[in-house]
Amino acid sequence: MSDRITSALIGGKHVSSRNGTSHRGAGASQKPALEARGVSKTFDGQVVLRKVSLKVMPGEIHALVGQNGSGKSTLIKILSGFHTADDGSEASVNGRRLELGSPAAAREAGLRFVHQDLGVIGDLTVTENVLLGERYPRGFAGRIRWTEANALAKARLARLGLEIDPSARVGDLAPAARAGVAIARATSRWDTGSSVLVLDEPTAFLTGSDVATLFEIVRRISSAGQAVMIVTHHLDEVLGLSDTVTVLRDGRVVASEATDRLDSERLTRLIVGLDRACSNHTPTSTGSGRETLRVAGLRGGSVADLSLHVHAGEIVGVAGHTGSGREAVAALIGGRAEPAAGQVFVDGRPLPGGDPRVAIAAGIGWVPGERALGIFADQNVRENLTVASHRRHLVAGRISVRAERAEAQKWIDALGIVTHGSDAPIRTLSGGNQQKVLVARALRRDPGILLLDDPTVGIDVGARSQIHDVIASRASEGTAVVLVSTDTEELVRLADRVLILVRGRVTAELLRGPHLTREAIDAAQLG
Amino acid sequence: MPLAEGATPTRSSSEAKPPGPPEAVPTRSSPIGGGIIGGVRWGRLSAAGLLIGFVVLFGLLRPNEFLTTSNFQVTTSQGVETLMLGLAFLVPLCGGAYDLSIGAVMELSLAFIAWGTIHTGLPVWLLCIVAIALCCLVGMLSGILVVRFRVNSLIATLGVSEVLAAAELLISNNTTLVGRFPTTFQNLGNSNVAGVPLVLIYLLILAVILWFALEQTPGGRSLFAVGGNPEAARLAGVRTNAVVFTSLVASAAIAGLAGVIYAMQVGTYSAGDGTGLLFPALAAVFFGASQFSGRPNVWGTVIAFMALAFGVKGLQLIYGPSSFWIDPLFQGVALVIAVSLASRQVYQTRKSRRAELEPVVSASAT
Numbered sequence: 001m002s003d004r005i006t007s008a009l010i011g012g013k014h015v016s017s018r019n020g021t022s023h024r025g026a027g028a029s030q031k032p033a034l035e036a037r038g039v040s041k042t043f044d045g046q047v048v049l050r051k052v053s054l055k056v057m058p059g060e061i062h063a064l065v066g067q068n069g070s071g072k073s074t075l076i077k078i079l080s081g082f083h084t085a086d087d088g089s090e091a092s093v094n095g096r097r098l099e100l101g102s103p104a105a106a107r108e109a110g111l112r113f114v115h116q117d118l119g120v121i122g123d124l125t126v127t128e129n130v131l132l133g134e135r136y137p138r139g140f141a142g143r144i145r146w147t148e149a150n151a152l153a154k155a156r157l158a159r160l161g162l163e164i165d166p167s168a169r170v171g172d173l174a175p176a177a178r179a180g181v182a183i184a185r186a187t188s189r190w191d192t193g194s195s196v197l198v199l200d201e202p203t204a205f206l207t208g209s210d211v212a213t214l215f216e217i218v219r220r221i222s223s224a225g226q227a228v229m230i231v232t233h234h235l236d237e238v239l240g241l242s243d244t245v246t247v248l249r250d251g252r253v254v255a256s257e258a259t260d261r262l263d264s265e266r267l268t269r270l271i272v273g274l275d276r277a278c279s280n281h282t283p284t285s286t287g288s289g290r291e292t293l294r295v296a297g298l299r300g301g302s303v304a305d306l307s308l309h310v311h312a313g314e315i316v317g318v319a320g321h322t323g324s325g326r327e328a329v330a331a332l333i334g335g336r337a338e339p340a341a342g343q344v345f346v347d348g349r350p351l352p353g354g355d356p357r358v359a360i361a362a363g364i365g366w367v368p369g370e371r372a373l374g375i376f377a378d379q380n381v382r383e384n385l386t387v388a389s390h391r392r393h394l395v396a397g398r399i400s401v402r403a404e405r406a407e408a409q410k411w412i413d414a415l416g417i418v419t420h421g422s423d424a425p426i427r428t429l430s431g432g433n434q435q436k437v438l439v440a441r442a443l444r445r446d447p448g449i450l451l452l453d454d455p456t457v458g459i460d461v462g463a464r465s466q467i468h469d470v471i472a473s474r475a476s477e478g479t480a481v482v483l484v485s486t487d488t489e490e491l492v493r494l495a496d497r498v499l500i501l502v503r504g505r506v507t508a509e510l511l512r513g514p515h516l517t518r519e520a521i522d523a524a525q526l527g
Numbered sequence: 528m529p530l531a532e533g534a535t536p537t538r539s540s541s542e543a544k545p546p547g548p549p550e551a552v553p554t555r556s557s558p559i560g561g562g563i564i565g566g567v568r569w570g571r572l573s574a575a576g577l578l579i580g581f582v583v584l585f586g587l588l589r590p591n592e593f594l595t596t597s598n599f600q601v602t603t604s605q606g607v608e609t610l611m612l613g614l615a616f617l618v619p620l621c622g623g624a625y626d627l628s629i630g631a632v633m634e635l636s637l638a639f640i641a642w643g644t645i646h647t648g649l650p651v652w653l654l655c656i657v658a659i660a661l662c663c664l665v666g667m668l669s670g671i672l673v674v675r676f677r678v679n680s681l682i683a684t685l686g687v688s689e690v691l692a693a694a695e696l697l698i699s700n701n702t703t704l705v706g707r708f709p710t711t712f713q714n715l716g717n718s719n720v721a722g723v724p725l726v727l728i729y730l731l732i733l734a735v736i737l738w739f740a741l742e743q744t745p746g747g748r749s750l751f752a753v754g755g756n757p758e759a760a761r762l763a764g765v766r767t768n769a770v771v772f773t774s775l776v777a778s779a780a781i782a783g784l785a786g787v788i789y790a791m792q793v794g795t796y797s798a799g800d801g802t803g804l805l806f807p808a809l810a811a812v813f814f815g816a817s818q819f820s821g822r823p824n825v826w827g828t829v830i831a832f833m834a835l836a837f838g839v840k841g842l843q844l845i846y847g848p849s850s851f852w853i854d855p856l857f858q859g860v861a862l863v864i865a866v867s868l869a870s871r872q873v874y875q876t877r878k879s880r881r882a883e884l885e886p887v888v889s890a891s892a893t
Binding site for chain 2: 356388
């Protein structure tokens with residue numbers, strides 16, 4: 001498939017602006033394909049979008065950029081009808097008013113969304129995926145005319161520049177081809193009228209050459225006069241592909257202008273909101289204690305090459321966008337996934353990969369942020385706390401529930417877990433308190449290394465700050481802490497050093513000090 | 528573990544001023560499980576209630592036949608093998624694995640013993656031990672298929688079950704095997720101690736051992752952890768593979784024991800003696816899983832089975848000897864009700880898990 005596309009180059013600015021200008025020139029007199037006017041959104045009294053307005057012209061590739069929490073996702077979700085908008089918000093598609101908060105209306109108007117998970121069904125064929133939700137060509141007694149359907153799917157893919165066997169299973173395709181199938185489904189309305197394709201971080205899980213393929217597809221779509229809005233974190237993608245950029249910060253549009261007039265530095269400033277945003281430090285060790293954890297050349301999942309070392313008492317943060325490898329770091333170190341290459345050392349001894357038991361025995365205490373990886377929903381607080389480690393409560397081979405309760409109560413008090421006692425079902429606890437139980441589970445084995453994988457994601461402020469206090473106090477007692485986090489504020493608050501991952505590699509290391517700010521972490525991630 | 532309780536208390540932060548007392552949550556429990564008797568937790572005791580209800584009802588209707596020692600002895604001892612199979616099914620079920628081969632494993636044990644008494648001169652106790660050892664090997668085979676080759680447990684044990692059926696046909700030459708058992712052996716299966724059938728005592732001993740293993744030991748906790756959330760269990764340091772493997776071996780051993788008991792009680796093998804008990808056994812386990820703790824458990828299974836058994840017996844007494852059809856009808860209805868109770872709970876558990884994921888997903892998707 002990639003040989004079909006010969007001119008695919010990242011940063012192929014010439015291609016894009018040639019396409020772009022021709023349509024933008026024509027577009028001056030046209031109605032915008034998508035227009036949002038004064039879109040606001042308030043969640044529980046918190047304003048996340050403030051009168052956001054933007055225009056996407058037919059044939060335009062429009063990049064929507066901004067940090068996590070800037071309101072991009074909320075805006076996309078309002079357009080797709082997942083969220084309603086506040087009163088006074090308006091949007092129109094091809095000049096016609098769009099009813100906000102209705103997925104059916106968004107679909108009817110011609111808005112199509114491809115999210116980073118693509119939404120394709122791996123077990124179905126390419127044809128079945130491309131035509132999903134449409135009427136198949138039918139024959140006698142409702143029989144699907146498969147030859148015709150396959151030809152239709154093939155044609156849809158061909159106009160994106162893709163040559164994919166329509167009877168192939170989508171799960172067997174390369175990532176870029178899967179993305180192509182998702183886009184082919186989303187661009188079904190080319191023939192009947194103009195549509196707007198919204199790509200929500202489409203490149204998060206793609207590698208270099210796949211990204212190039214995707215860009216080529218996007219360019220073809222726009223050169224056919226369709227409007228494309230692309231949400232991304234990567235500046236090279238914005239600058240190399242788009243005609244227009246809208247930058248959101250704290251729920252406001254801070255800029256909406258032609259890509260030609262922007263460069264990487266100015267764009268970073270707009271996104272992050274500081275004049276001197278990027279400050280790359282030379283990595284030096286702050287380690288006061290001995291080196292407890294060392295990771296050398298680790299590769300696996302979306303991690304391409306990770307090396308790090310953590311000293312006793314040190315908190316090392318790891319930041320990165322989705323797809324940067326951040327999400328695989330804890331899994332590789334903690335033994336959930338077996339690394340393809342590289343080695344983890346604990347206290348200088350190599351740790352065999354791929355076995356959580358070995359990692360636990362070596363003193364690694366993992367707190368997963370995704371609670372589905374930690375919580376036993378059917379069991380109570382006590383059982384969730386002590387799972388797989390009952391040595392302390394055993395009396396003649398039997399678990400002494402009294403001893404277990406006593407220990408559970410100790411942790412409930414120590415971490416301020418709000419529960420109706422240690423026998424309460426874990427499901428009756430709030431997310432933050434469930435998370436505290438997971439922290440307690442890791443801590444009760446006195447780990448030499450705490451491996452925290454986004455430990456406070458999606459939990460309330462009170463629980464978050466209690467967990468922060470626990471992490472800080474453990475570190476001060478000599479525990480080495482790896483803090484993988486999407487929460488930059490958390491990293492700034494706790495970490496002694498923050499490693500920045502971009503496309504699977506550490507691209508920067510920020511040291512604690514006046515320069516370690518949320519803005520600096522954000523800016524460093526804009527690769 | 529209240530499976531049946533209100534769907535999603537997870538998201539409502541208990542710190543943020545709960546709208547009502549926490550006790551308010553369980554009132555949204557399953558209308559079937561919780562509503563039979565009306566109270567909040569009465570559904571957890573419905574099997575016990577049913578058992579008492581049947582005893583009272585049929586005791587009033589047919590006091591001279593129902594409330595007799597012999598009725599008690601016959602009803603309980605008839606059900607011992609079925610209940611043992613239920614317990615065999617229960618063990619891997621706690622760990623999320625289904626063992627459908629238990630019926631065939633019981634038959635294997637029975638056929639082997641009966642064949643051995645006819646064709647070998649080995650003492651019967653040795654035959655019993657070898658039979659159970661053979662069953663353990665079958666359990667290991669299922670375990671390897673499930674753990675090592677990642678075959679879905681339902682499919683693996685179904686396959687094993689069919690293969691065993693073939694083995695039994697070979698052993699029995701497709702005939703009924705009438706074993707030649709010494710009287711002492713038959714007495715072990717057919718006598719009473721202080722009015723209580725010996726086989727019932729064996730069953731209760733087994734139940735106590737299983738209850739202890741499942742509810743009181745680290746191994747049991749690990750098993751439930753794997754059954755509840757296998758990946759979380761693995762990450763927490765549970766030897767998930769070993770746990771599932773062991774549970775399947777235990778299940779086969781218990782089924783083999785059921786074959787031994789059947790040999791004591793009846794002494795003959797014919798095809799279908801074990802597999803025919805599978806459905807009633809499963810009905811008892813699933814009904815039992817809605818009892819007490821609300822997850823698969825030993826005493827829930829025992830009481831649910833007894834309630835069903837005495838219900839059948841009472842109906843048979845009322846409708847006379849021609850009502851042989853009542854047994855499967857009652858078992859069938861009970862199975863459907865029990866499984867609908869259980870699947871409702873499975874559904875609710877899934878729902879609450881999904882609800883748990885939601886905040887995480889929405890928060891990370893900014």
